[in-house]
Amino acid sequence: MLARLFAPVIACFILSGCLTSEFKEIRISLNADGSGKGSILYIGVSSEQADDTVSVAKEDFESLIADYLEGKSFETANPKLNNVKKRLFVRDGKLMGEVTFDFSDISAIGLYKHQGEGPYMYYTLVDGFLTSGQYAASNGSYGGEKMPVVFWPGNATEFYLKMALSSKETPKSSLASNYESWQKRH
Numbered sequence: 658m659l660a661r662l663f664a665p666v667i668a669c670f671i672l673s674g675c676l677t678s679e680f681k682e683i684r685i686s687l688n689a690d691g692s693g694k695g696s697i698l699y700i701g702v703s704s705e706q707a708d709d710t711v712s713v714a715k716e717d718f719e720s721l722i723a724d725y726l727e728g729k730s731f732e733t734a735n736p737k738l739n740n741v742k743k744r745l746f747v748r749d750g751k752l753m754g755e756v757t758f759d760f761s762d763i764s765a766i767g768l769y770k771h772q773g774e775g776p777y778m779y780y781t782l783v784d785g786f787l788t789s790g791q792y793a794a795s796n797g798s799y800g801g802e803k804m805p806v807v808f809w810p811g812n813a814t815e816f817y818l819k820m821a822l823s824s825k826e827t828p829k830s831s832l833a834s835n836y837e838s839w840q841k842r843h
Contacts, residue, residue, distance in 0.1 A: 675705040676717045677823040678754070681790060685766060685816040692761045699754035699822075702745075703829040718835040721745075721754075731756060737765035745836055752833040770811065777809040779818065790820035 679701035687693040702721070704714040724730050725743065732741050738758040746753050760766055769778045781792045782805045792799060796817040797809040809816055823829065 675713055676702065676721060677705050677827075677829065678702045679751075679821070679823060680793060681820045681822055683816075683818045683820075685768070687763065687768075687814045687816070691763050692759070693763075694757070694759045695766060696755060696757045700751065701831070702752040702754050703823075703831050705823070706828040706830065714830040714832060714835060718832050718839070721832070722839065726754075735765075737761070747833045747836060750831075750833055752831065752836050768816070774811070776811050777813055777816070779807045779816075781805045781807060781818075781820075790822040792818075793821045794819040 678699040680699075682698045682700065683695065684698075685693060685695040704717040706713070726745060731743065732738070735741070735758075738760055740757075740759040742757045744755050746755070763770070763777075767779060769780075770776070771778075777797075779797075781799075792805065792807075794817075795807045796815065797807040797813075800806045800808070807818060
């Protein structure tokens with residue numbers, strides 16, 4: 658479920674053209690009734706070069722703004738999320754993308770608890786909303802490559818998951834300057 662929930666965010670910030678980011682941090686706060694709020698922070702949003710010489714940064718940035726920041730792609734793909742807010746900003750010279758949302762049930766974000774008992778679980782290999790990329794960190798217990806599941810205690814209310822989304826070897830163009838230029842015009 659988290660994969661289904663987070664697939665559109667990845668699509669929003671990552672898969673449009675050659676968009677990527679260094680990391681994605683997901684934070685979920687859960688209420689006693691299973692509802693809650695969440696945020697996804699994309700760190701170092703950039704454009705991957707099509708090859709060693711071609712930059713598509715301008716086109717990727719335009720798509721990021723039109724399709725995702727100002728568009729409704731995320732909301733359309735995630736109808737179980739409410740109060741969705743999106744923003745871009747620059748921190749430490751890197752473009753950051755953030756999505757915040759509310760949900761009424763853990764199934765809307767893909768957390769799983771077998772028959773309502775035991776620990777919370779999240780499978781990290783599904784190429785989706787939360788999980789595209791490589792597991793990097795969490796505040797839960799990660800089962801490792803042979804058991805790629807993050808477990809949190811059954812009474813947990815705060816969930817954190819960090820995924821690495823791009824390799825250092827792939828040439829990238831930061832979109833921070835594109836954003837700063839765009840922001841001056843708007």
